Amino acid sequence: MNVWFLNPYGNLPGENWMPHRSYMVCNAFANEGHKVVYWISNIDHRSKAIRKTDSTSYLQNGVKLKILESTEYSEHISFKRIFFEINFIRNFCKTATFEENLPDLILIGEPSLFVSYNFVKFVKKHRIPFIIDIGDLWPELFKIALPKLLRKFDKLIFLPFYIKRNWFISKAIGIVSVSDAYLEVAKKANRSGFYKRIYIGVNLESFKNAIPIDIGYVKEKDEFWLIYAGTLGDNYDTKGIIECAKLLEHSKSNYRLFIAGDGNLKNYVIDSIEKNKLIKTIFLGRVEPSYLVSFYKKCDIALSTYAEGSTVSMPIKAFDYLAAGLPMINSLGYDLKDLIEKHQLGYNYTAGNHFELFNKIEHLEQDREKLVIFKKNCLELSETFHEPTLYKSYVDFCVNIIEKIKKKSM
Numbered sequence: 001m002n003v004w005f006l007n008p009y010g011n012l013p014g015e016n017w018m019p020h021r022s023y024m025v026c027n028a029f030a031n032e033g034h035k036v037v038y039w040i041s042n043i044d045h046r047s048k049a050i051r052k053t054d055s056t057s058y059l060q061n062g063v064k065l066k067i068l069e070s071t072e073y074s075e076h077i078s079f080k081r082i083f084f085e086i087n088f089i090r091n092f093c094k095t096a097t098f099e100e101n102l103p104d105l106i107l108i109g110e111p112s113l114f115v116s117y118n119f120v121k122f123v124k125k126h127r128i129p130f131i132i133d134i135g136d137l138w139p140e141l142f143k144i145a146l147p148k149l150l151r152k153f154d155k156l157i158f159l160p161f162y163i164k165r166n167w168f169i170s171k172a173i174g175i176v177s178v179s180d181a182y183l184e185v186a187k188k189a190n191r192s193g194f195y196k197r198i199y200i201g202v203n204l205e206s207f208k209n210a211i212p213i214d215i216g217y218v219k220e221k222d223e224f225w226l227i228y229a230g231t232l233g234d235n236y237d238t239k240g241i242i243e244c245a246k247l248l249e250h251s252k253s254n255y256r257l258f259i260a261g262d263g264n265l266k267n268y269v270i271d272s273i274e275k276n277k278l279i280k281t282i283f284l285g286r287v288e289p290s291y292l293v294s295f296y297k298k299c300d301i302a303l304s305t306y307a308e309g310s311t312v313s314m315p316i317k318a319f320d321y322l323a324a325g326l327p328m329i330n331s332l333g334y335d336l337k338d339l340i341e342k343h344q345l346g347y348n349y350t351a352g353n354h355f356e357l358f359n360k361i362e363h364l365e366q367d368r369e370k371l372v373i374f375k376k377n378c379l380e381l382s383e384t385f386h387e388p389t390l391y392k393s394y395v396d397f398c399v400n401i402i403e404k405i406k407k408k409s410m
Contacts, residue, residue, distance in 0.1 A: 001402065002035045002101055006119070007109030007133075008070065010040040010087045010371055012059075017078050021135060021178065021200050022126070023059075028391035029398075035278035037064045037103070039096075043090050048074055048264065065200070068092055073189070074264055075234070079133040085114035105402055106130040107176075111138035113161060116168035129405060131194075131398060132169060133327070134177040134186055137311040139165065140306055144235065144309040151309070157225075174401045176394065179313035181334040196397045202319035203391040204382060210293045216379045219298050222255050224365045227326075228303040229292060230262035230317045235237075237305035237331055242272045243354035245281040251358075253365050260284040260292060260300070296324035300371065301346070304330035322382035328373035329360045 007022040025403035026038045038059065042051045050072070057065050073080035089112075096102075106123060108115070110132045123130050139161035143154040147230050150157065166189035169175065184199045191262040196327045197201060219225060226248075241259065257280060266285075273281050287295075296302070302321040304310055315336035321328055327346035328338055337348050347360040355394030364371050 001029075001105065001226060001399065002037075002103045002109065003029050003105050003398075004037045004039060004096075004103040005107045005109075005116075006039045006092065006112075006113065008041040008043075008085060009070075009109065010038065010173060012040070012065070013046065019057070021133070024201070024387060024391055025107060025133070025288050026059075027200045028388075028395050030063050032392075033393075035064075035101075036062075036380075037066055037068045037099075037369040038093060039068060041070045041084070043069050043070055044082065048072065062328045064094070068095060082114050089115040089311045090120045093118055096122065102126055103128060105398060106307075107133055107398070110134045110168070111136050112142075113138050113165055113168075116164060118344070120168065129169075129173045129402065131174040131176060131217070131401065132172040132190075133362070134175065134182045135312075137182060139348050140311045141235065141309075142248070144214060144307055150171075150350075156268070167278065173405065174398070175396065179335040182315045188270075194397075194401050196394070198390050198394050198397075199314055199385055200316050201385040202317055202323045202382065204385075205385040206289075207296075207320075207323040209295055210290065210297075213291060213294045213299075214296050215291060215298065216293050217256075217298075218255065219256075223256055224301075225258065225299040226301045226303060226361065227260065227295065227299045228305060228313070229260040229320070232259075232261050232265040232269055234265070235307050235310055236263075236265075237307050237351060237354075238263075238269065240331075240352055240354040240357060241303065241305055242269065242276075242278075242281075242282060244357045245273075245278050246276055247354070248361070249276070249278050249280050253362070255280050255361075258280045258284055258295065262286040262294070276370055290405040293324065296320065296326055299324075299326055300375050301361060302326040302328050304328050304332060304336065304359075306331050310351065319382070319385050321376045322385065325379040325382075327364065327371060327377055327378060329357060329364075331357075339381070343381050344374060345381065346374055346378075 005022050005026050010021040026036045029036045059065050068091045075083045106128055108130055139158040142158055143151050163275040169189040171187050174192050175186045175190050178200050180197050245257050270283055274351050280306050312332055314336050318336055329347050330340055331349055331351035340348055342345050349356040349360050
């Protein structure tokens with residue numbers, strides 16, 4: 001089968017991020033012997049930097065890479081980002097029309113709110129079935145950009161976007177989702193009957209077989225290490241982390257907080273550490289995944305800190321934390337909150353409340369027996385999220401849909 005995965009927000013090997021879901025899916029299809037083309041933009045969504053990679057090349061397992069030009073943007077919620085998506089899909093339609101072999105199936109990463117119209121027009125013209133892979137919820141996310149007084153009216157304010165999203169989802173022949181919460185939203189708009197929740201997952205072998213490397217920091221006997229790894233942006237409680245860091249700085253306990261990542265609030269983090277003389281807080285910047293794995297193994301707690309109103313349900317970092325046996329202190333709702341409570345993986349706190357975040361850290365630092373239990377639970381649960389197993393079921397699900405469609409048309 002010839003399969004395309006279209007995602008303007010995907011990333012590539014060697015970009016110092018853990019593998020993106022769309023890239024994992026492409027590898028899984030290639031491993032099963034399918035021909036795969038991976039379409040992404042020339043803008044790295046997390047750093048907002050322009051990619052220097054050739055526009056057409058091949059990745060491991062023979063996955064063909066197609067990089068499309070689009071326009072730059074710096075803010076996650078902005079008009080420039082809308083134009084980025086519009087220009088991306090226009091270039092896709094122009095380029096894809098002249099491809100020698102059109103696909104049997106297109107997988108498209110959602111949210112792609114402003115990609116949807118031109119994309120549906122393209123697949124309808126060429127009679128190509130498509131499956132939507134839902135990784136987040138738009139326009140629910142836009143709520144956090146509104147003044148607090150207007151947030152209760154978000155459904156009315158963004159009604160045209162909700163209509164657009166539901167229309168797009170209704171056109172797909174099937175839905176895959178990174179969480180149960182997102183899948184329930186999609187089912188209300190899509191009547192295909194083909195639904196599958198497949199968590200992002202993690203390759204456990206990369207953690208179990210990781211060769212220890214020098215991380216550049218020595219952990220003292222009585223130190224308690226915390227880490228946040230990921231995007232530094234408006235949808236993340238980046239400012240809350242800094243406020244918590246100020247409390248950690250004056251705590252009697254011997255803490256060290258490490259912040260790894262990149263994003264539009266990177267300079268805010270660097271400036272805040274310097275301005276407030278936060279010697280217990282170290283900014284690592286954007287680091288290699290192998291370095292991060294070694295770092296995780298030295299840490300005691302991981303932070304999953306997102307802004308109030310975030311629609312993220314099961315972030316990639318959660319699976320990495322679990323694989324490293326790192327208990328979490330988390331502000332998200334949805335699937336991750338439920339898993340943490342059900343399996344005792346750490347603590348949840350109220351998004352934006354850095355005092356509560358600090359108190360939960362203090363509690364775990366003082367209760368080492370509970371910390372050991374949480375670590376054990378994290379490692380045990382991580383076994384259910386092994387990437388090769390999850391994505392084999394992803395491929396089987398998609399192939400099954402196409403086969404059923406072909407039988408109906410015969």
